[in-house]
Amino acid sequence: MATLPPPVSYEMSSITMGREVRRRTIWLSLMGAFIFDMLPWHDLQGVPDLVALAVLFWSIHRPFRFSVGSAFCAGLLLDAANGVLLGQHALACSALAFAGNELSRRILGFGLGAQAFHVGALLLVGQLLMLIVRIAMGGTFPGLSWFASSLIATLFWPLASFAYRFGHDVGHSVDESQ
């Protein structure tokens, strides 16, 4: 983690001073995550919920662009497609976006490892919300292995960060060359 730029400058460049991420990029990444979620996984355990991760990612990296409302829409679409209780993922995604927005500056101040740790904890909280809702509606506890998907999704955080920063750098260099 020593290679990362110092926290404060990274935070400044990424939130306030950086080139604004296009809305299209955000929605394309959400669509990609959605398609990943809809792949024919059948009953495979521990498949990460990339939509939740994408929601968290953008609400942390772009708190002004991506907030609770967009997260709610993404969650609602996931609910409808999976045929689950309408509002279950929407609630979890809203909560994740809120936490991401609020903790954005704090989380971006850490190195990638600590960031991933925070993200994992937040994703677990999101799953816990869904668990509470479903048990309140008469479901049964699906077993601890259900939470594995959050832990596996955490591993995608550094990948997403690298891809984001790579895209960012490329964008900058294109701008400068013009």
Add this chain to the structure above:
Amino acid sequence: MEARTPPLFLRGPTPFVRLLFFGALSLVLMVFDARFGYVEPLRDSLLWFSYPLQRVASLPSDIFNSVSGFFVSQSRLQQDNGSLRRERLRDAERLLAIEALRAENSNLRSLLAAREPLTSRSLVASIAYVGRDAFSRKVIIDKGSQAGILAGHPVIDSGGVIGQVTRVHPLLAEVTLIIDKDQATPVRVLRNGLRGVAFGTGDGATIELRYMAMNAEIAVGDTLVTSGIDSVFPAGLPVATVSRIDRDATMQFARVVCTPTGEPGSNREVLVVETDMPDLAPYPSDDSTAARSVRPGRRSRGR
């Protein structure tokens, strides 16, 4: 405007206010969905957005299937062909017997002036995707109301009943598998006609007969078939075989665990049986005193 306002205040409502608003909206949606079923139109319209994405997601496996089908070897094909031919011969013999029995049965029924049993057609559909939900067992099939599927239709595979259509969209339909905890299938024991209701146990592989008396005459190995008294499932489709019975004297009922004869969730092609639903008695009006007690042949789902 933008130049004069500091960017910090362009955010509109604070995240907390938004969370309160959208959190409350989610809760309202969930209650309306679970208790009243008012949000089906919203779900339908959302599915129009997710449908193209889902098609893209199923492309890789579709391509893989068609490509692997192209490269299948000739010996394998011959082998399949041979076994299919043998099966067809065996089935043809049974079919002949069934045709004779059916003719005899309808004769006897007309003698008794009894109502004809449910007639049914069937429709092959393939599983589009499996719902990502650890709390329920549902699959989404690639045919919907445009193909004539209605909510309530039974879904079978080559082994027997695997589920029931619970929601219909013009292009897709949602099938709740019999291993779902909340899915009830009316069955009877083939050997002696003992009736019961089978629910999923929730472990994803077995179903259980609930409310079976401690001394009910049922044994390991018994075959359960649909009873047909619900007017939704055609009678006589195999559902499961009894695999374990716990008769614990401290419990009120015997615990009867059964293994489905079909393979819910593990095959790609399923058969939707389109039953002609008989004319059901109308739903009881608000004049509840007389009507509450009689509600024949409603869908076997709880709501």
